[in-house]
Amino acid sequence: MLLVGQSLELPRHGGRWRVGEVVGEGSQGIVFELVSQDRADAPVLALKWYRPETSHPDQWAALRKLAQAPPPSDSFIWPVEVLGAPPDFGYVMALRSPRYRPINDLLMGADVPFSVVVRLCLGLADSFLKLHALGLCYRDISLGNVFFDPVTGQPMICDNDNVTVDGGHPAQVLGTARFMAPEIVRREAQPSTATDLYSLAVLLFYLLMFHHPLEGRHELDYPCLDAEADRRLFGTEPLFVFDPDDSSNAPVPGVHRAVLRYWPLYPSFLHDDFRRAFTIGLHDPARRVREGVWRSHLARLLDGIAYCACGRENFTEDGRPLGPCWACGASITPPVRLQFGTRVLVLNAETRVTRHHLQRDYAYDDVVGVVSPHPGRPDVWGLRNVGVQPWRAVLAGGDTRTVDPGRSVGLVVGTTIDFGGVLATLQG
Missing domain, CATH: 2.60.200.20 (Tumour Suppressor Smad4)
Structure with a gap:
C-alpha cells in the first residue's frame, strides 16, 4: 500500500506528485490526494489505491482501457491514468469539487427545490445513456456512487472503476443491495446495461419518492430483514408498491409515509413509467424503461413546474395543476x-x-x-x-x-x- 508523503511519477500528467491525505476509504481501497511537487498551479488530483485482496488483474486491464478513452460526459469522474501493476496498483482521477454533496443529503431532509432534484434525475438519465451508447455498463448504480450540485442539480458520478464493456468478463462487483436487478439477486445473470436500467429506475424512484419501489406491506411480514428476506423481497418475489394488478404490497399508512405523500404529486406520465419499470421491467429485462425515455419525460416534468403564491414549486400535467399546493394547501392558479x-x-x-x-x-x-x-x-x-x-x-x-x-x-x-x-x- 502507499504511504502518505510518498513521491510518485505520473507519466501522463508529467512530473512528480506527493501522496497527500486520505480523502476516502472503502472495501476495495483507499483514496488519497495527489499534489504536484513541480507546479504550484497544478490542480490537486485523487488516487485510488487497491487493497491487495481486491487488486485483480482483470480490474487492472479494464482500468487501462478506460483511462485511454475520454469520459462519456462531464458528469463522470473518470480514470485518467493507471499506476503500478497487479497486485499493487491504483488509478488517478480528478478530485471531486466540494460543491458536490452526497445524495443522502436529500434523503436526510435537505430543503432542495423540486427543480434541482429533477435536474439531477435528468442528468443521471443523460449520463447513463451516453455511457451505454459506448457499449459500457456501470454495474453498481446506487445512492452511494452519486453526488450532486445543490444549486444546479448536476450529478457527479464516482467509482467508475466498476465500469466495463457490456457482456465482458464476469463482474467482481455485482451491485449494491436493494439496487441489484432481481435476476442478479437470484444469481441468474451478471451485471449488464439491462441490469443498469433497473438500478437507474430504482435510483430515480428513491430521489423522487424518498422510498424504495419494492418496500411495502410485504416487508412487514419479516421480523428481521435478513439475507433471506432480501432475497425474497428483491429477487424471487418482487412486487411494486403501486402495482396496478396486485395491491398486496401497497404502502402502509403510518409506516411508509414518504412514498404515500410524494406519489400523488407527480403527473400520470411519470406514474406510467414507474409502473412499467417495476411490473413488466421486473421480469423482462428487454422491456425496461430506457434512459432516453427517462430523459425525455424528466425534461417534460421539469418544464411543467409551476409556482404557488407561497413560493413553493409544484408539478403539473403539462401546465394543468394536479391539485392544491402540497406545501400550503392553496389552489394553484393555472400558469x-x-x-x-x-x-x-x-x-x-x-x-x-x-x-x-x-x-x-x-x-x-x-x-x-x-x-x-x-x-x-x-x-x-x-x-x-x-x-x-x-x-x-x-x-x-x-x-x-x-x-x-x-x-x-x-x-x-x-x-x-x-x-x-x-x-x-x-x-x-
Whole structure:
C-alpha cells in the first residue's frame, strides 16, 4: 500500500506528485490526494489505491482501457491514468469539487427545490445513456456512487472503476443491495446495461419518492430483514408498491409515509413509467424503461413546474395543476405556458427558453429567452430575447412585430412567437 508523503511519477500528467491525505476509504481501497511537487498551479488530483485482496488483474486491464478513452460526459469522474501493476496498483482521477454533496443529503431532509432534484434525475438519465451508447455498463448504480450540485442539480458520478464493456468478463462487483436487478439477486445473470436500467429506475424512484419501489406491506411480514428476506423481497418475489394488478404490497399508512405523500404529486406520465419499470421491467429485462425515455419525460416534468403564491414549486400535467399546493394547501392558479406543438413550457419568473426547447437536444445552457418584468412596470411580465437572432411575434389581435435581441414580447395569451422556424403559442 502507499504511504502518505510518498513521491510518485505520473507519466501522463508529467512530473512528480506527493501522496497527500486520505480523502476516502472503502472495501476495495483507499483514496488519497495527489499534489504536484513541480507546479504550484497544478490542480490537486485523487488516487485510488487497491487493497491487495481486491487488486485483480482483470480490474487492472479494464482500468487501462478506460483511462485511454475520454469520459462519456462531464458528469463522470473518470480514470485518467493507471499506476503500478497487479497486485499493487491504483488509478488517478480528478478530485471531486466540494460543491458536490452526497445524495443522502436529500434523503436526510435537505430543503432542495423540486427543480434541482429533477435536474439531477435528468442528468443521471443523460449520463447513463451516453455511457451505454459506448457499449459500457456501470454495474453498481446506487445512492452511494452519486453526488450532486445543490444549486444546479448536476450529478457527479464516482467509482467508475466498476465500469466495463457490456457482456465482458464476469463482474467482481455485482451491485449494491436493494439496487441489484432481481435476476442478479437470484444469481441468474451478471451485471449488464439491462441490469443498469433497473438500478437507474430504482435510483430515480428513491430521489423522487424518498422510498424504495419494492418496500411495502410485504416487508412487514419479516421480523428481521435478513439475507433471506432480501432475497425474497428483491429477487424471487418482487412486487411494486403501486402495482396496478396486485395491491398486496401497497404502502402502509403510518409506516411508509414518504412514498404515500410524494406519489400523488407527480403527473400520470411519470406514474406510467414507474409502473412499467417495476411490473413488466421486473421480469423482462428487454422491456425496461430506457434512459432516453427517462430523459425525455424528466425534461417534460421539469418544464411543467409551476409556482404557488407561497413560493413553493409544484408539478403539473403539462401546465394543468394536479391539485392544491402540497406545501400550503392553496389552489394553484393555472400558469401561462408556451406551447411548442405537443410540448409545453410553464412560464414562471425567470423561466428560461433554451435551445433544447427549440431543437430537443437537451442543451439547457444555451439560453435564447428569459421571462422578466418590464423595467418600468414590475407587475407586467414579458419574454426577453437574450439570443442573437430576432424573433417574429404575431400578437393576439393579429399585429406582427419583430422582437430584436434585448427586447421583450408581453406574456399575452394568444400570441405566437417564431423563434427562427420554431413556432410556439402563449396559452393560459
